[in-house]
Amino acid sequence: MGVIEQSGILAIATRLQRLSERMRKDGLAIYKAHGIDFEPKWFPVVYTLHMKSQLSVVELANEIGYSHPSTISLLKELEKLKFIKSTKDKADERKRLLQLTEKGKAMIEQMKPVWEVMIAATTPLIDTKNNLMKAIEEVEHQLELQSFYQRALSLMAANQAEKSADQ
Template identity: 85%
Template sequence: MSVIDDLGILAIATRMQRLAERMRKDGLLIYKAHGIDFEPKWFPVVYTLHLKSAMSVVELANEIGYSHPSTISLLKELEKLKLIRSAKDKTDERKRLLQLTDKGKALITQMEPVWQVMIAATTQLIDTQNNLMKAMEEVEQQLEIQSFYQRAKVIMATNQAKA
């Protein structure tokens, strides 16, 4: 047990990040084992553009739930690799529309069978008494109702009122 493990609920965000990093690291190994040069961090952008075909930067950031700067950073990497391209929107020249290139589409075709393997392996991992996906959905719903920060503010105000 590490200090982080001993902290319990206080370190929940750190433990979720640690879990995500382990999954990304193994995801990278799975892609490499299949001869695919792909970083798991690119997945939300590439997959979303695969489904939606053309989106603005703002639309994409909202769709994947990332900040605008984080999304821009990923887009720069993917454009450099020629997996995506951007073009000015014909109806609004201030907007850039993003889409997969032919190289990006070919990569999707190569990755689809690998995703089936990843789905099966992940299903085995989370098939526990406290199914992780269901728990995450519940917590995300709770955060939609009231943020972590808002909950803490209410608790602090209640504690101050009692003092």
């Protein structure tokens, strides 16, 4: 067991990142094995536009849970590859509306059978005694109620108050 594994909960973000990187690397290999040139990092944008057909940049960023700058970075890559296009909103010219191009839609059709394979391969990985997807949903919900930072601040304040009371 390595140092990171021994550190337990202290390294949860590191362990989740490591797991994510491993899944992304294998996802890339699966796409390549099917002759699809697609980066897993593009998935949230492409899939969301597949499901919602047209969104503003802000709506898309909110939908995928990414910061505006991170979303813009992905959008630039996808526009350069001509997988997505943007048009100005007729009601508000400051707003860009995003949608898949015909090339993007064709790519989705090519990827649908691959997604079925990915779902079939991933399901037994996460369907354990402690079902990973359910655990992630529970943690995300808890973080919506109170962020990790807010929780730490509350504990630090309580510890400080306890020290003051002891003096």
